[in-house]
Amino acid sequence: MSIRSKYPFSRRVSGTAPSAVREILKVAEQPDVLSFAGGLPAPELFPAEAIAEAAASVLATEPSSALQYGVTEGHAPLREWVAARFTGQGVPTRADDILITHGSQQGIDLVARAFLDRGDRVVVEDPTYLAALQAFSLCEAVPVPVASDDDGLCTEALGELDGAEAPSLVYVVPTFQNPTGRSLAASRRRDLVRWATARGVPILADEPYADIRFAGEPLPPLVAFDQDLVIQLGTFSKTLAPGLRIGWIRASEPIRKRLTTLKQASDLHTSTLNQRIIARLLETFDFEGHLGRVRETYRARHGAMHLALQEWMPKGTAWTRPEGGLFVWLSLPPGVHDLDVFQAAIARKVAVVPGSPFFVTPQPRGHLRLSFGNRSEAHIASGLRTLGEVVRDLAAKAERTNVTKSHASAQSLAP
């Protein structure tokens, strides 16, 4: 037996770097920084008192069950609530169709492991959610980027994939996508599901934001078009609170069985206490009324951000106008790079996330993700003013450089 080199890491972790954005967020979340970087929900919206009451009630009335091991599938009354909500949205669902997860990130990880072997292809929007790309990378899968526009993933482009090996999975954030805030149009939802199911390709529909719609009309969930191959994720992280780490997977039986086995080997089951706290809360809490307040807060904050962008951004800047969620996607003026904006803004104690890490294909570094969820309207107004000044300075500089370059290039072409 030969002696191994130090730390015989697996291939999968050798190829996965820590998230670049994670390092950026560490800087961004310093207390003196006005941050539009993280995708954090507003803590003032957490129903802390109702959660405290539910926790006290659970620990007083059922401590032995709430603190004991539980079944991998999850707490039955919570699964029933989730199922009833799907049913109410037009997708008939039984409690048995639901697997409770430790946040919806775990849903992504489990589904990735259920379908992706080394070298397998996974279709993703470009740009897409970074931690999903990380989960796919840990399966040594190959992301296949498909461009997106204001109506989400360009389903017309899917036909181009038909020449190559079939993908093993499609991953999409259909509603108020991270990082763009865009939603997949209803007709494209139908087309995407039709394309994938005809080819036997499962679709992972990640819907952490769909409940936070503050404008426009609801869109049909992808699972409404096919309940066999569409796997739908949901979470309480954006509606109640992320610190509880309670999400769910809705999947057909053959898929859900595999996911349950995976979940069991991953962490046995999700915290019984937290599942029961939420189940108890939902018995009496006005969830829809609460959602109304959440939506109203984010509507106002998004409005403030849109106004500030109109007021302070230089010509040549464009941005999305999401109807919900937490994110605006900003396209910088020509020649202005995301990392330069990040550096200049953080020097003035304002934080944003550069857009380039969200892309699979190398792209011009001309985008920023702005989160409007976690700052007051006043902070948004002042922070975006600073950001506008930073972008304007860099745009002016880029223009000067460009003029000089054109000049230099004209000179060098001179005989």
Next chain:
Amino acid sequence: MSIRSKYPFSRRVSGTAPSAVREILKVAEQPDVLSFAGGLPAPELFPAEAIAEAAASVLATEPSSALQYGVTEGHAPLREWVAARFTGQGVPTRADDILITHGSQQGIDLVARAFLDRGDRVVVEDPTYLAALQAFSLCEAVPVPVASDDDGLCTEALGELDGAEAPSLVYVVPTFQNPTGRSLAASRRRDLVRWATARGVPILADEPYADIRFAGEPLPPLVAFDQDLVIQLGTFSKTLAPGLRIGWIRASEPIRKRLTTLKQASDLHTSTLNQRIIARLLETFDFEGHLGRVRETYRARHGAMHLALQEWMPKGTAWTRPEGGLFVWLSLPPGVHDLDVFQAAIARKVAVVPGSPFFVTPQPRGHLRLSFGNRSEAHIASGLRTLGEVVRDLAAKAERTNVTKSHASAQSLAP
């Protein structure tokens, strides 16, 4: 592009069946069954009131942080407490050396994924913890069984592995092992670490039970012998309550960094609420005093089980005498099979776990795992009496069959 067969599952889940024991436990945990099957801690030991107070305090004083997203590494004060406990046990440890996990099962899963590629070898005790085998199977790794005796894994047998390809990991439950209740002797701990480190092989030391010692002297943790390649897991599941799902990994920096990246892609971070509840609890709770009560309870229950086994088991039965933990490992009389005992006992509303699923190598089906943690001494006395009758009946039957067989075989050999 060819059309895929339905459900293009990955190879890793196609090869992994749901745990056989899990199905058995579903039967065993019916309310009218007297179960010695599950490895459940005693719920009457959960410090429910202290947990309720800590939860109320956290949600009243720091709701915004306790319900918000947190860092992947875990809540700093909790990491500090865990580190201080290691230091107090003679292994100098900083908070930075600790990664908080969603139970120690997640620690097994993360370490497996960090080191095991398809076909890689992982050394395990035989028999060993079933859900660890499942996690290794999901990495498509090959378990390499090493026999164990009353002093745990037979380190003398490790030399036999030196001819083959080096393993990528050693997995061991050093103290009060699941399923046998045995502990790895101090000299073997040293020998195991010496063997592995000389070959650059990391060791995963899974220690969920080490804190529940009710007899004998503490043994040095494996990490005391090497702090670079020994990865040590711990959990509050057996000391406070499993429903909180809070465990930890102690690992050297290069390893911990990979595990943190894996954890981030797996579930972002462990529930901030639960981490803060435990951290708050530990500020004022007499943890060592509580551990004393836990140990005393399990000492008494183990004593009751040992007495009942002496009273009711037929000749030819043997069992381990653990100095802590939750499990006794019973060797059945010749010709008595674990599944037959399970069937006959469950018909009489007593549940045990057959031993065969815990083995990697095919073994005679002559073992049972008995958990003494979750039943009163009176229940243990009455349940073990029933089990003794079941085993005695089957042993008598096996002896009759054996006599008949010898007779038949003698006849058929007659000319």
